[in-house]
Amino acid sequence: MTKYSPLARRVDVPSTLTTDYLSTLSAQDETALLSYLNLPPLGAFDDQAGPPALGSDAAYEIEAQTRLPLLARREALGGRFASLDDLRDLANVSDAQIATIVERLGDLSRYGHSLRPVWGGPESLHALIELLENAERYIHISMYIIGGEIGMRVARILAEKRKAGVEVRVMFTASGFVISGSPSGTGLVSKLSFARQQVSDRYLRARIVQHMLDNDVEVVDTAPLARHWKRQSFRERGIRDAASYYRWCRAEGLRESWIAEQEALDRVITRGMPYVDHRKMVVVDGKRALIGSMNIADSYFYENELAEDPRVNVKRWQWHDNAAILEGGAIAELNHHFACRWSLSGGGTFDPDDALYQPPNERRGEAIVTQVASVPGLLEMPMRRNWSRLLLSMLGADRRPLVEGSHPIRDRIIQLPELAQQQLHVEHCYPSDAGLLERWSERLSKIPEFVMVVPKHYDTVLMGLECDRFFPDMQAAGARLYGFNQAIVHSKIAVADSFYVATGSYNLTVRSARMDLELQFFVQDSTFGNAVRERICGDLARCVPIEPTAIDRFRSRRSIPLLDALIRFFLF
Incomplete structure (x- = not known):
């Protein structure tokens, strides 16, 4: 058709x-x-x-x-x-x-998809390993984090697939300060464990990269996102400035739309700010993909069931997260996103429209998929409008940052409560975008059922402080909030009326909109939507009702001098 x-x-x-x-x-x-x-x-x-x-x-x-x-x-x-x-x-x-x-x-790039949710460490691990082991032609992995024992296990599988003739390309943050969550390599049990984990994590990442390179697996470090001519790999080619880099891009035949994206990143990204490629996808043979919010590390993929005592899981650094297996024509667009970043970062060129990467489309189900990729610079926090707010916040007033611009993922997520006529179920790890949450709260009284699973335990104390301050106002507006008590939660998924699902890498934070490359999927399908709603409702058995503390109520109306200004205007 x-x-x-x-x-x-x-x-x-x-x-x-x-x-x-x-x-x-x-x-x-x-x-x-x-x-x-x-x-x-x-x-x-x-x-x-x-x-x-x-x-x-x-x-x-x-x-x-x-x-x-x-x-x-x-x-x-x-x-x-x-x-x-x-x-x-x-x-x-x-x-x-x-x-x-x-x-x-009949447009199978948008319609005719199948999606299956995979929830928690063991189920997700099985789905990932099965996906990789069934690859016959190629594997493309784009991740924020690859680390830990599961990272090594995946590296070994990729090496075996490469020996079998499968093309394998891997992109992730292979350098810099990134904690992958690999307690099995450090024993996360002492006050020094964070420092020990950082040292061990850098060692493990180096081992993972080396094992892949030794076995002819192509690897690209996604850091830094901008000014690629400063990379050693480009300097070795004689590319030492912007002009020579962009001449190289055009000589390699890179698409003008890709080059324009990189030029925009080079204008926006400044030194010292932690801009990252936060997208997450595992694409196999152009037919199936693992999408969602999970990194390839021990915190996300593990074989054991979570212990009943949350302290054990927090100590093990085993989190609760989810993903989905996608089948259908939208995977062709995933390959375009991958090819863009891969080529611009010096990984070499390949044609994502080649028949090898785009098998004939087949109807796999009835899901309708809209995928949205974003880059930094679409949403800004201009200091000319925020100086007074920053100063007042430093003195203890409740002044929240003002942002400018339009962000394609954030704008769609803001609208979710307006799409919902009966119910909205959400499971998100870092709800701290003040503007987004205020818009949600304005709409909550019109939704008969709004259920949101949020962390009871956070991976960072400061992030927990920032998220918890929004809960009193949300509860007053009618939200039913539950803290996931069995482990740290890392999910990023929501479903309206059991059919409209938003899932992907995007956090409910301003930094996701300002500083990260993100990839989000908006799915319209009653089968997938009902499955997601049932999974979120099933998680409620491992939750406790959120009960805001006195400090949460205070911080919903005031600021802790200096501390809150730092958190709100510079960190998240």
């Missing part, structure tokens, strides 16, 4: 839906059509260019002249189309209008 063209919406059509047309649809088209029409909005929200324009016809992929008669019929049937027979003899909807929808669903 050809890709859907929005211009097809405007064609004048007869106002009759005939039995003859419906009978020509294949079983696959019938399943896809019914699944699409049974989504809560009836059809999907139009979220490709940005957040759905709620309050107008433009919020939906199906125009009102088609959508409203279908919605009325669905409601008359009790809220669901069971078969194509339910569409017959429908007034004011024509064959051409339904044909336009069927044609749209």
Whole structure:
């Protein structure tokens, strides 16, 4: 099928839906059509260019002249189309209008996906190892962190796959101050454990990289993100300044859109600020991918079940996180994101549109996927507008940073409570974006059920202080907040009305919008949405209700002089 063209919406059509047309649809088209029409909005929200324009016809992929008669019929049937027979003899909807929808669903870069949630260390580890071991043509890994014993285990698997002829490319932060969570290499049991872990972690990362290089696995360090001509690997090629770097990019045939992205990063990124590539993906053969918020390290992937005593898990540095296995045409776009950063960072060039990397698309399910990649510089915290707020915060006033700009992931996440008509379930590790949480709180009274799982235990004390101060206001607005008590939680997932899921690498922090390369997926699918909601609700058994302390209530209205100014304006 050809890709859907929005211009097809405007064609004048007869106002009759005939039995003859419906009978020509294949079983696959019938399943896809019914699944699409049974989504809560009836059809999907139009979220490709940005957040759905709620309050107008433009919020939906199906125009009102088609959508409203279908919605009325669905409601008359009790809220669901069971078969194509339910569409017959429908007034004011024509064959051409339904044909336009069927044609749209043939765009398998957006429609026809399957997603399966994988939750917690053991289940996620099994899914990751199975994914890698089944690779036949290529493996592309982009991670923020690879470390610990699981990092070495993955490196050994990649080495074996490379010997078997599989192409393997790996990108991650291989240098700098990054804690991967590898207690098995340090024994995280003493007051010196943090320092010991840092030393051990750098050693393990070096071993992991060396093992991969020794076995012909291609590796690129994602740090630093900008001014690549300062890298030793480029200096060895005689590239020592911006002009020679960009001449090299064009000589290598890199796409102008990729070069423009790097030029923007070079303008935005300054020395001393911790800008990172925070994206997370494992792509195999162009058919399957592991996506979500999990790094490849012992904190995220482990074989044992979590202990009942949270102190044991915190001491082991074993966290609670989740990911998903994605199948479908959206993986081609994942490869484009990978190829962009890989090539710009000096990893060599490959054509992500080559048949090797893009197998023929097949319908794998009924999920609709919008993936959004972001770069630093889209959201700013200009000091010209924040000096007075900073000074007042240093003196104890509650002055929160002002930000400027539009961020494609943040804007969509801000809107989640507006998309939810009945319920919103969230599990996030670092909820500290004041502007985002304030917008959420304004909407909470209109949602019958808002459940949010947040950390009971944090990996850093300062982050915990900053997050906890928002909880009194959120609870006053109607949020039911639960602290995950069995381990440190690292999840970054939300689902509205059991069908609209936001998952990926993005944290609910201003720094994610300002400083990190992020990758987020917005999925419209009742099967995946229900599964995510059930997993979040299942986690409630390991939670305790959030009970704000006196200091939380104080900090929701005031600031601790100096300390809060540092946290709010410079750290998170």
